[in-house]
Amino acid sequence: MSTIKITVTRYNPETSSEPFTQSYTIPYKEDMVVLDALNYIKNHVDGTLTHRWSCRMGVCGSCGMMINGDAKLSCATFLRDYYPGEVQVDPLAHFPVIRDLVIDMSDFMDKLVEIKPWIIRSEEKPLEEGEYLQSPDELDLYRQFSMCINCMLCYSACPVYGHDKSFLGPAAIALAHRYNMDSRDEGQDQRAEIIGSHEGIWECTFVGECTRVCPKHVDPAAAIQRTKVQLTKEYFISWIWPWGNR
């Protein structure tokens, strides 16, 4: 039977203050993903190995981790892409680790609320009057940015977030942009104020790592660039026309 070696960076604050690595040699099949390997270890070798997962079809966003140094969903990364080489699995970079491959994502959960990711309107249309009409073209303006599964791969790949945790980060800005671009929404100004108050966005140098690692092709880099342009425009309007930029 073919086998493959999986090395995992582990950490348990109850038993040691430092992370350590552990290697497992397990049976290999061509259709196995990295998540299958971790579950094999958990079920048959070492029940203390700790990782998050749920849908195993790349849509719940739970199972992000560093795989041979790259931020990936473990349910969508095949062992065959590394075999017969070894696979190194680490927790997502730039996050505090709770245990083994489980990261603390409370920072993102707080930032998500901050950008007000819901439809903001001055007046609600009564339900009896039906839907807000939205053409397929209007839908296309924001659809791509609504595909974010909150998997945190982009934060892990973002050099700005790596050194400045106050940066709202790619996914949060992409979601703010998603609502800003929605024809039903009128909350652009409120969100601009919030995004503008965070310094980090100006440090984003359009490296594009967030877009490269995004498993859902959300293109957060484009959302950030467009948000910068919008903020700059508003800044200049407020400068030449200070009595009203709304």
Next chain:
Amino acid sequence: MTEEMSHDILIVGGGAAGLRAAIAAAEVDANIDIAVVSKVFPMRSHTVSAEGGAAAVLREEDSLELHGFDTVRGSDFLADQDVVETFIEKAPEELIQLEHWGCPWSRDPDGRISVRAFGGMSVKRTVYASDKTGFHMLHALFQTSLKYTQIRRYDEWFVSSLLIEDGKCVGVTALDLETGQLHPIVAKAILLCTGGGGQIFPFTTNASIKSGDGMALAYRAGAALKDMEFVQYHPTGLPGTGILITEASRGEGGHLINKEGERFLERYIPGKMEMGPRDILSRAIMTEMNEGRAFEGEYGGYVHLDLRHLGEKIIDEKLPFVRELVVKYVGIDPVHEPIPVRPVVHYMMGGVSTDINGNTSIPGLLAAGEVACITLNGANRLGSNSLTECLVFGALSGRAGAQYAVDQKPVSQNAVRSLADKEQKRIAKHFLEKEGGTERVASLQEEMHLTMEQGCGVYRTGESLQESCTTLKKLRERFADVAIDDRGRIFNTDLRGALELEFMLEVAECIAHSALAREESRGAQSRLDFPERSDEKFLHHLLAYATPEGPRFEQQPVTITRWPPEERKY
């Protein structure tokens, strides 16, 4: 966490039903204090995997009467028709509400919400967001819920038991996974929205978190589980992984083809073909497999789902996720090759028995969504009714629970403290501080899978079901001897897995016994030894109550209003 964990309404589960309920409760009164306790971050909930759409009458050419009849006929006349009537009436406004909350529904050129065809529905009435409907609904609900500051979330808290005091449900014990601390959380009303339990079976579209938790919690607390024998097989899952290939791929025109190159449904349901209901199509595919007309692969028999004639443009526009999944997990492109598919466990029609407002037989305990059996779906659910069910009955029971809570006195913390201590000791004794024990969680789970597939699958007999009952009894006994590897506190998923398996074994036993008790074939229950539907003997619901010897059954009549039972013809 030292502050008092006491709320008006506590919702267990943060999927579509739970989040819809939380928002509904928040809108009853801004002073209502709401908790959502979920073992995952809410946006990870299994609603996220739903693909095809959500049904409601939104078009002039459609009618409530027709949606109602389709649902009742699909249920093989076991749905409670007062529930169906409420459902079809409330469905349109719920989908519009979600539109107002930003859900990116797919649109017609004139800007209206689009509708597509779905199995068992007489006309196009399934609203969709490409083929990621559940994902978009869940994120729209979750993101909208964030604006209500009175909703307090307990993310990654696992509910291990319900607290019952003087016959009323007054809270839960929940394990904070991050710290490993078990806490009592009290509330005046508790609403279960934990989804189904597909993980009881080996081959399922369901996510790993779908372990029937809420069903087992309620069952243990003395509530009835209703119609548990009805387990839905979706006709088209990917062999091996069980990943769902949406019914919308047939709704958009895909064909099912056997090894002989035939559209074999011609033999089974010529009037509907690929648009037939799931129970009939799953049986048709199983029959093709049993009679040697299916392909054979590494993971057993399969047939082909052919989308090629739709063309790349339609596939990319209407079914992009199907293409993405098949390219990734099968390694072929459905634009150029047919997709291998086979029936796969998808949904549980049965669940915690509730009335039309979501109340169980235990005061203070409600249920909504897949965990509940309000009986909308009867013996077979129609595709795209369940997302709408989560919205309609999530909202209704969220409101009902909030209103019930307003009239209740605050819960006494003292009595609850002793109940919580008992639960803490149980978990310590059986798992964390257990000495000895030789059974592994994963091995017991595999044996449960095997017996459920062999005994309680698409086709069942008295003999196969009896064997499952016997095996499950033994597995439950062996569970007492389980030993987990992980004895730590912090993020102990080994412990969580053991508690989930304990839940699943109880729910599995209930499924097998219920299927044995129903000596007829109806909807998803297909008994080879009783091949006919028997309205004379079985036009009723089966309520199962937990006893130390296994489930005890009671009967409950089916509510019939407008649609008298008749032969189910397509």
